Amino acid sequence: MSEKEISKAVITRLPRYYRYLGELLEDGVERISSNDLSVRMKVTASQIRQDLNNFGGFGQQGYGYNVKYLYAEIGKILGIDRQHNIIIIGAGNLGQAIANYANFEKRGFLIKGMFDINPRLIGLVVRGIEIRSVDDLEQFVKDNDVQIAALTIPKTKAPEIADRLVKAGIKAIWNFAHTDLSVPEDVVVENVHLSESLMRLSYRVCSIQDSEEERNRQSEIME
Amino acid sequence: MSEKEISKAVITRLPRYYRYLGELLEDGVERISSNDLSVRMKVTASQIRQDLNNFGGFGQQGYGYNVKYLYAEIGKILGIDRQHNIIIIGAGNLGQAIANYANFEKRGFLIKGMFDINPRLIGLVVRGIEIRSVDDLEQFVKDNDVQIAALTIPKTKAPEIADRLVKAGIKAIWNFAHTDLSVPEDVVVENVHLSESLMRLSYRVCSIQDSEEERNRQSEIME
DNA sequence: TAGATTGTTAATCGATTAACAATC
DNA sequence: TAGATTGTTAATCGATTAACAATC
Numbered sequence: 001m002s003e004k005e006i007s008k009a010v011i012t013r014l015p016r017y018y019r020y021l022g023e024l025l026e027d028g029v030e031r032i033s034s035n036d037l038s039v040r041m042k043v044t045a046s047q048i049r050q051d052l053n054n055f056g057g058f059g060q061q062g063y064g065y066n067v068k069y070l071y072a073e074i075g076k077i078l079g080i081d082r083q084h085n086i087i088i089i090g091a092g093n094l095g096q097a098i099a100n101y102a103n104f105e106k107r108g109f110l111i112k113g114m115f116d117i118n119p120r121l122i123g124l125v126v127r128g129i130e131i132r133s134v135d136d137l138e139q140f141v142k143d144n145d146v147q148i149a150a151l152t153i154p155k156t157k158a159p160e161i162a163d164r165l166v167k168a169g170i171k172a173i174w175n176f177a178h179t180d181l182s183v184p185e186d187v188v189v190e191n192v193h194l195s196e197s198l199m200r201l202s203y204r205v206c207s208i209q210d211s212e213e214e215r216n217r218q219s220e221i222m223e
Numbered sequence: 224m225s226e227k228e229i230s231k232a233v234i235t236r237l238p239r240y241y242r243y244l245g246e247l248l249e250d251g252v253e254r255i256s257s258n259d260l261s262v263r264m265k266v267t268a269s270q271i272r273q274d275l276n277n278f279g280g281f282g283q284q285g286y287g288y289n290v291k292y293l294y295a296e297i298g299k300i301l302g303i304d305r306q307h308n309i310i311i312i313g314a315g316n317l318g319q320a321i322a323n324y325a326n327f328e329k330r331g332f333l334i335k336g337m338f339d340i341n342p343r344l345i346g347l348v349v350r351g352i353e354i355r356s357v358d359d360l361e362q363f364v365k366d367n368d369v370q371i372a373a374l375t376i377p378k379t380k381a382p383e384i385a386d387r388l389v390k391a392g393i394k395a396i397w398n399f400a401h402t403d404l405s406v407p408e409d410v411v412v413e414n415v416h417l418s419e420s421l422m423r424l425s426y427r428v429c430s431i432q433d434s435e436e437e438r439n440r441q442s443e444i445m446e
Numbered sequence: 447t448a449g450a451t452t453g454t455t456a457a458t459c460g461a462t463t464a465a466c467a468a469t470c
Numbered sequence: 471t472a473g474a475t476t477g478t479t480a481a482t483c484g485a486t487t488a489a490c491a492a493t494c
Contacts, residue, residue, distance in 0.1 A: 015419035040272035046487050061452040062494040078422045079429030093320035172428045196238035201413035203234055205395045206302030218237045269463050284476040285470040
């Protein structure tokens with residue numbers, strides 16, 4: 001019996017639950033009800049219970065959820081109880097920013113290597129991680145059991161590198177290049193399109209401004 | 224008559240339309256039907272037509288959409304025909320990565336200044352942008368008509384800086400800190416939670432692996 | 447036991463897709 | 471005119487919220 005498909009919306013919310021539970025844990029909170037959590041997170045308690053029940057009954061009637069237990073369970077669901085070996089392709093600022101973010105390692109994401117085509121970067125060491133030539137990519141992926149590649153390179157180079165990664169047996173691409181990648185269906189692509197994020201922000205700023213101006217115009221007419 | 228509310232899902236897709244239309248424009252394509260575009264973008268033609276018709280009738284029966292015109296119109300909708308003044312708070316790798324991404328300026332996002340608390344960074348110049356002390360934040364925002372602040376600082380510092388920005392009159396926060404911010408409702412927060420993105424990726428990798436293992440187990444049983 | 451709160455079913459709401467008349 | 475394709479209405483699908491019996 002293949003487990004029922006979990007909707008994308010639920011998966012998007014899981015890491016946020018995980019973050020809030022982690023904070024509760026740090027604050028020494030032992031248990032929490034879906035209602036209390038819903039107030040903190042500004043979502044409905046119904047949604048929290050529905051979301052969690054996709055994966056099992058983690059709570060207890062009359063008690064709520066044990067924070068430590070639920071935190072661990074969501075961690076398992078997200079797969080951050082396992083080790084993931086990562087490489088970063090593109091050792092520019094963005095690549096280095098990722099390499100320097102220590103918290104990823106706490107969650108089982110181990111950065112095994114960085115790659116670039118710039119000879120001036122090759123050989124440098126960032127946080128103990130050597131920057132290698134992209135020529136050595138395939139061999140390195142095979143030798144180090146690398147599952148995930150972060151792509152922090154210009155969009156022009158991304159499709160070719162993605163193809164090489166897929167052929168080398170990578171399982172997932174964390175894509176920061178401003179383009180869509182086409183990969184076989186058993187390879188995961190998670191896009192982080194920063195320029196699109198900034199445009200959404202722009203839209204929202206402008207639409208607030210516009211509606212304020214509209215309101216002002218309306219009130220002028222009323223006078 | 225306040226314009227009808229546009230759903231979040233539509234807004235999320237707009238920048239992607241904009242990107243594809245930009246590419247078509249570069250390739251010299253003059254017109255495109257919703258059907259052709261839907262094939263390229265791997266969405267339904269229905270969805271494209273519904274999405275666009277939230278903002279007006281940009282097409283023509285029997286012809287399709289004029290690429291150049293539609294590109295410009297979506298640009299206007301997204302507000303990237305206007306100028307947005309941005310500051311970056313946190314001049315680490317991530318802040319510098321954003322400062323160095325030239326394409327933002329092409330779309331009207333002008334980086335006016337960078338800020339940090341690290342004395343060793345203050346005074347440095349990145350791509351012509353001086354790194355200033357966070358002490359000067361409020362004055363700078365007022366003097367330079369800054370609307371948007373990118374927050375590339377640790378989560379512990381983010382809420383306090385966000386408060387200061389709001390008081391200084393900022394309109395939007397592009398939040399890279401791993402925490403939620405609470406701001407007045409006329410201030411926009413666009414979150415880029417990279418660690419959550421990586422967890423979603425992890426979930427998807429693991430769920431593919433698990434279902435493959437499940438399949439293997441099933442076929443063993445069948446033998 | 448009484449009170450609290452879950453897990454789960456049912457009702458509602460919203461988003462996506464299908465269909466087709468309008469029209470270029 | 472005939473063919474193509476939009477804009478838009480209607481049908482479907484899925485996600486969210488409400489409600490409540492089960493139960494700790």
